Each structure stands twice: as structure tokens, then as C-alpha cells.
Amino acid sequence: MFSRSFLFAVLSSTAFLHSVSFVRGYKIAVIGGGIGGTATAYFLRNTLDPQPQVDVFEENEVGGRLDLSTLSGFQYELGGSIIHPRNKHVVELVNRLGLEHRSDPPFSKTSFFDGKEIVFEDSSWTVVDLAKMAWRYGPMTLYKANKQLQDMLGHFDRIYDIQESGDCFANVSELLSAMSPTFPAMTQTSADTIEDLSAEFMREIVGAALRVNYGQYSANATKFVTFVSLAGSEGGLWAIDGGNKRLPYALLAAADAFLIPHKVRKVERSQDERYLLHWDQVSDTYDAVVVAAPFDGTLELPSNMQASVRPMEGIWVTLIEASAVNSSYFGRPVSDVIAVGLAWFNSIGRVWPVDGRTPDKPVYKIFSAEKPSRQLLESVFVDVGQVEQHHWLAYPHYDWSKNADASFQLGPGLWYNNAIEWTASAMEMSLVGAKNAANCAAKHLGLALKQPEPIDKDEL
Ligand SMILES: Cc1cc2nc3c(=O)[nH]c(=O)nc-3n(C[C@H](O)[C@H](O)[C@H](O)COP(=O)(O)OP(=O)(O)OC[C@H]3O[C@@H](n4cnc5c(N)ncnc54)[C@H](O)[C@@H]3O)c2cc1C
Incomplete structure (x- = not known):
């Protein structure tokens, strides 16, 4: 024994x-x-x-780059925060695992800041927004931008049937080609090659989408990542109740x-x-x-x-309690602000706790390349309370000229x-x-x- x-x-x-x-x-x-x-x-x-x-x-x-931060007893998304309704893998897994969707209240008004002044403002009324955007960028630009985006999303959707059938890809360009033969080239060409869009639209809307989603400028970004950023500006975005x-x-x-x-x-x-x-x-x-x-x-x-x-893009995420954004800093009343030109931040936006409650004091999230000081924050916001800051190696630094397979x-x-x-x-x-x-x-x-x-x- x-x-x-x-x-x-x-x-x-x-x-x-x-x-x-x-x-x-x-x-x-x-x-x-x-x-x-x-x-x-x-x-x-x-x-x-x-x-x-x-x-x-x-x-x-x-969880890695999905994480939460706590301010005054409320939890907020610190990393990956929004999910597109056509992200079918996330949607299916969330449903299968019994998690619930959460949608934050829509932004009240978004202002585009070129580093010196607010150059464009959208309102909360969609019809007015469309009219204002058509006036500024031209109706054909809006139509063509949307058409190209929807075509791309349609081709991307093919990945779900392809993966369901058990296909395996040894490299990224093979996987992209299976969705659309045009995709591999889109990862190696500049956003500036996107056709038929006006210069203002590229600078302001495309620039803003890239800045908000990836903290980068259109000059280096690839065409593919630019359309992914534009998709992130569509409606119907959601998150997971309780935190992603x-x-x-x-x-x-x-x-x-x-x-x-x-x-x-x-x-x-x-x-x-x-x-x-x-x-x-x-x-x-x-x-x-x-x-x-x-x-x-x-x-x-x-x-x-x-x-x-x-190389990965280093991003500071600052969560800040404050009564409001200081209107004198921007020269007029604003609530959510996106930088489209030289500014120390990429975006400033009101955020909501992951459990859907309303905090006693508003909370804003700032994305920036450098860590903002308390002094700077107090010049941009009124009545600053708690502040939490976190540095991420957030996402790749996209450079179309070096983006090999x-x-x-x-x-x-x-x-x-x-x-x-x-x-x-x-x-x-x-x-x-x-x-x-x-x-x-x-x-x-x-x-x-x-x-x-x-x-x-x-x-x-
Ligand atoms: C600020 C920010 C905002 C974002 N916003 C969005 C958004 O709104 N929507 C969206 O879809 N995406 C967003 N993203 C991107 C998204 O969060 C990431 O693409 C995604 O979370 C990456 O997940 P991953 O599992 O591939 O990598 P990671 O989350 O980076 O996970 C990798 C894990 O591996 C661990 N690890 C590394 N090396 C080792 C090792 N040798 N041994 C053991 N463990 C190791 C790390 O600790 C880490 O936890 C955002 C990201 C950031 C940072």
C-alpha cells in the first residue's frame, strides 16, 4: 500500500x-x-x-482595458465604454450570458473646438442637426460619407457567417479579404484618400471621430480605422449594465x-x-x-x-466631478466638447454611472495625451470636486504608411x-x-x- x-x-x-x-x-x-x-x-x-x-x-x-473607476461612490467606465449595435459577437455573448444593456442619456449638445474657438455646434434635435450639417458640409458629402460607411459595415457583417462556418485565418489580410477584397488596402492607405468628402467634413467630422475614438489625427490614420471611428459616432450605442x-x-x-x-x-x-x-x-x-x-x-x-x-497610443483618462464646464474658457456655454484642432484635450463629455443612477454632482470624462493639472482643470470646469486620473496604453498608434500585414x-x-x-x-x-x-x-x-x-x- x-x-x-x-x-x-x-x-x-x-x-x-x-x-x-x-x-x-x-x-x-x-x-x-x-x-x-x-x-x-x-x-x-x-x-x-x-x-x-x-x-x-x-x-x-x-478585464484588461475594460475597467471602472469610482467617484463619490459611483462607478464609471475608465476604458472601453461604448458598443455599436452591429457588434454581433458582443451582442450575442451579452444576451447568452444574461447581461443587460444600458444606454446613457443622449448628449445634449456637442461643440467642436479648433483650439481657439467653437467652430460648430450640433443640437439635440436631429432634424436641426442634419439641416445644420448639410448647410455646412453639403448634402452630397453627408450622403456619400454615410453610403461608404454603410457599405463598409455591410461587408464587415460577413465575418459572422464566415466564422460560424469554422473558417480559420493565418493572417489578418486573409481574414479581411474574406469580408471584402477592398479591406486589406484600406488598412494601408491614408484617411485622406477617402473620396468625395469636403475638406471641412474631413477636418471637422472625420477629425473629431478619430480624435474621440483613437486620440489621433486623420493625416496618419488608416482609411479602415477612420470608418470604424465614424461608426462610433452613429446612434444606438450602448454599454453593459453594471460595467463592460x-x-x-x-x-x-x-x-x-x-x-x-x-x-x-x-x-x-x-x-x-x-x-x-x-x-x-x-x-x-x-x-x-x-x-x-x-x-x-x-x-x-x-x-x-x-x-x-x-507603438501604442498613450492616453490619459480624467474623471472629474464639477457643476459645469466653464463657459468663459470656451467663449460661450458648452456641455460636451470635441477637439478638432490643436487643443490640450481630445474630448470632454458628460458621463453617467454604470448602474444607471444619477450622481449628486455631474461627472465629466476627459481624454488627453498629457495629464491635465488640477489648476488647468479648475480653469475649464466650475466647482471642481473629486478627480480620478488613469494612464492607458490605449490602442495602437495608427500609421497607414507602416501598417504591414x-x-x-x-x-x-x-x-x-x-x-x-x-x-x-x-x-x-x-x-x-x-x-x-x-x-x-x-x-x-x-x-x-x-x-x-x-x-x-x-x-x-
Ligand atoms: C480609454 C479606452 C477607451 C476605449 N474605448 C472603447 C470603446 O468605447 N469601445 C470599444 O469597443 N473599445 C474601446 N477601447 C478598446 C478596447 O477596450 C480594447 O480593444 C479591448 O478591451 C482589448 O481587449 P483585449 O482583451 O484584446 O486586450 P487587453 O484588454 O489589453 O487584455 C490583455 C490582458 O493581458 C494581460 N497580459 C499581458 N501580457 C501578459 C502576460 N505575459 N501574462 C499574463 N497576462 C498578460 C494584461 O494584463 C491584460 O489584462 C478603448 C480602450 C481604452 C484604453
């Missing part, structure tokens, strides 16, 4: 864990516990048959994957052609690996399976979801990357793909 301590030693050894995983099936590592990594775990566990074991590594907090961060947590729970709260330092090829991951003082072997975070050079990968480190597949059974971010960064794009990784894992490991089972929401 074996002693109890011997049995315990055997049960806790890595060799035993491997033999268990062999009985259970394949074992896959997901590096990164943001929306992309947790969705990868969800798709791997719920659509692959037989179900693999999945370990999710997260060095910080689950609830989705990665719910995905992880529904995946029933192991969360390993550590930074993976190194991925190397094992002798049996699997992957050996190193974290803390521990190593373990996996049949496949998915990297679900922007590659920043701190994760060592096999030398022949590299992803390039690309990126590979999802770095090696056999090794995928890089965030290659897709250099096409456009958004929650939905991370989910497209996640579904692609799951489809590729199924192909690589010879597993069947199935529809996910209904979820027992009480267990989440």
Missing part, C-alpha cells in the same frame, strides 16, 4: 496533472484575461468537441477555465512539439497557446515565431489574437480574434466545432 503522503506527492506532481489532462483531452493556454482572452477561453471550452482544458493567465486584473468589465468575468465563468494570476514570461517549444510556458517559478506544457494581449516585447517567444512590437499564426498551434488591433482596436475586434483562434485550434488539434450549449445563468 502507498502511504497518504506519497499519494499526495504523486497527486500534486506535474506528471500527474499531465496524465489527467491526457485523459481529459487537449490542454490550451490563453495568455491575457481581457475580453479577447476570456472570450477565447469561452469559445475553446464551449464550441470545441471534445472540450479541451483551458488555463487563462492574467498578470493584472481580469462584467462581460470578461462572465465569459471566464461560463468557460469554467482555470485562471492563473501570473505573468507568463516565456513560451518555448518542447521536445514533443508542444509548448512549454514559464511563469513565476513554474513551467507547464500545453498543446496550443493563444496570446491575447498586444505584444510589448516582455513575453519571450520562440525565436522563429515572433510578433513585432508596435500581421500574422495570427506565429507557429503551429501558437496564435496571436491582437494582430487584429492594427486593423482597428475595439472590443468586437478582440472577439473576432478570439473566435478565429478557437476555429484555428479546432483545425490544428483535429477537434469538431459545435454550437455552445445553453448557459445556466444562476451558475455564473
Whole structure:
């Protein structure tokens, strides 16, 4: 007979864990516990048959660039905040996991600031807005901008059927081509090549959309990311009640994957052609690996399976309690302001708590490249209260002239979801990357793909 301590030693050894995983099936590592990594775990566990074991590594907090900040007892979105109604992966997962939609009250009035003065203002009455915009930019420009945007969204919609059928793409340009043969070129040409739009429209509306959504100017941005920004200016935008961060947590729970709260330092090829991951003082072997975070050079990968480190845009998010925006700073009364020219901020907008309550004092969110001082904030706002500030490496710095194609597949059974971010960064794009990784894992490991089972929401 074996002693109890011997049995315990055997049960806790890595060799035993491997033999268990062999009985259970394949074992896959997901590096990164943001929306992309947790969705990868969800798709791997719920659509692959037989179900693999999945370990999710997260060095910080689950949710990554989806996070909340608290002011006077109310929570606000600090990172990714709005979801487009045509983001079908998000919509479907939110419904499946029993989360609720939340829509903030519409902006009352948005002013466009060129660094010196307000150059244009829209009102809360849509018909008036359209008339004002048609007057300023010309009706044909508005028609053509909208037509090009709707055509692009229509082509983008094709990805859902393509991914449903199980297709897997080794690189981003192949995935984009499957949606539309025009898409790959749109990621490598400048926003300035967009045809038939007036110079004012490009400078003010397109410039504002890029500034608000990606903190960047149209001169460097790609045509693709410019249209994604314009889509972010459409109506019907929503968020998840209680905070968008609830989705990665719910995905992880529904995946029933192991969360390993550590930074993976190194991925190397094992002798049996699997992957050996190193974290803390521990190593373990996996049949496949998915990297679900922007590659920043701190994760060592096999030398022949590299992803390039690309620059990310640093953004300060400031949440500030204040009675109002100071009208004398802008020369007239304003509420929400978007910079379309030289200004220290990208945008200033009233925000609402993630639980739909109304705070005692209004709260504004400012996006800026530099951290604004309290003194500056007190000149822009009236009666300033609490302030919370956070710096993000928020999204890629887009440069159409350097935007080469990126590979999802770095090696056999090794995928890089965030290659897709250099096409456009958004929650939905991370989910497209996640579904692609799951489809590729199924192909690589010879597993069947199935529809996910209904979820027992009480267990989440
Ligand atoms: C301020 C801001 C506003 C935004 N607004 C919007 C918006 O309105 N709508 C929208 O759709 N998108 C928006 N985005 C973009 C959106 O938030 C991101 O595209 C999305 O959240 C990226 O998710 P991800 O899982 O791919 O990456 P991340 O969220 O970055 O997750 C990666 C995770 O991996 C972890 N990690 C990295 N390396 C390792 C390692 N070696 N070992 C273990 N863990 C590791 C990190 O800690 C991180 O948690 C915004 C982003 C920011 C910052």
C-alpha cells in the first residue's frame, strides 16, 4: 500500500496533472484575461468537441482595458465604454450570458473646438442637426460619407457567417479579404484618400471621430480605422449594465477555465512539439497557446515565431466631478466638447454611472495625451470636486504608411489574437480574434466545432 503522503506527492506532481489532462483531452493556454482572452477561453471550452482544458493567465486584473473607476461612490467606465449595435459577437455573448444593456442619456449638445474657438455646434434635435450639417458640409458629402460607411459595415457583417462556418485565418489580410477584397488596402492607405468628402467634413467630422475614438489625427490614420471611428459616432450605442468589465468575468465563468494570476514570461517549444510556458517559478506544457494581449516585447517567444512590437497610443483618462464646464474658457456655454484642432484635450463629455443612477454632482470624462493639472482643470470646469486620473496604453498608434500585414499564426498551434488591433482596436475586434483562434485550434488539434450549449445563468 502507498502511504497518504506519497499519494499526495504523486497527486500534486506535474506528471500527474499531465496524465489527467491526457485523459481529459487537449490542454490550451490563453495568455491575457481581457475580453479577447476570456472570450477565447469561452469559445475553446464551449464550441470545441471534445472540450479541451483551458488555463487563462492574467498578470493584472481580469478585464484588461475594460475597467471602472469610482467617484463619490459611483462607478464609471475608465476604458472601453461604448458598443455599436452591429457588434454581433458582443451582442450575442451579452444576451447568452444574461447581461443587460444600458444606454446613457443622449448628449445634449456637442461643440467642436479648433483650439481657439467653437467652430460648430450640433443640437439635440436631429432634424436641426442634419439641416445644420448639410448647410455646412453639403448634402452630397453627408450622403456619400454615410453610403461608404454603410457599405463598409455591410461587408464587415460577413465575418459572422464566415466564422460560424469554422473558417480559420493565418493572417489578418486573409481574414479581411474574406469580408471584402477592398479591406486589406484600406488598412494601408491614408484617411485622406477617402473620396468625395469636403475638406471641412474631413477636418471637422472625420477629425473629431478619430480624435474621440483613437486620440489621433486623420493625416496618419488608416482609411479602415477612420470608418470604424465614424461608426462610433452613429446612434444606438450602448454599454453593459453594471460595467463592460462584467462581460470578461462572465465569459471566464461560463468557460469554467482555470485562471492563473501570473505573468507568463516565456513560451518555448518542447521536445514533443508542444509548448512549454514559464511563469513565476513554474513551467507547464500545453498543446496550443493563444496570446491575447498586444505584444510589448516582455513575453519571450520562440525565436522563429515572433510578433513585432508596435507603438501604442498613450492616453490619459480624467474623471472629474464639477457643476459645469466653464463657459468663459470656451467663449460661450458648452456641455460636451470635441477637439478638432490643436487643443490640450481630445474630448470632454458628460458621463453617467454604470448602474444607471444619477450622481449628486455631474461627472465629466476627459481624454488627453498629457495629464491635465488640477489648476488647468479648475480653469475649464466650475466647482471642481473629486478627480480620478488613469494612464492607458490605449490602442495602437495608427500609421497607414507602416501598417504591414500581421500574422495570427506565429507557429503551429501558437496564435496571436491582437494582430487584429492594427486593423482597428475595439472590443468586437478582440472577439473576432478570439473566435478565429478557437476555429484555428479546432483545425490544428483535429477537434469538431459545435454550437455552445445553453448557459445556466444562476451558475455564473
Ligand atoms: C480609454 C479606452 C477607451 C476605449 N474605448 C472603447 C470603446 O468605447 N469601445 C470599444 O469597443 N473599445 C474601446 N477601447 C478598446 C478596447 O477596450 C480594447 O480593444 C479591448 O478591451 C482589448 O481587449 P483585449 O482583451 O484584446 O486586450 P487587453 O484588454 O489589453 O487584455 C490583455 C490582458 O493581458 C494581460 N497580459 C499581458 N501580457 C501578459 C502576460 N505575459 N501574462 C499574463 N497576462 C498578460 C494584461 O494584463 C491584460 O489584462 C478603448 C480602450 C481604452 C484604453
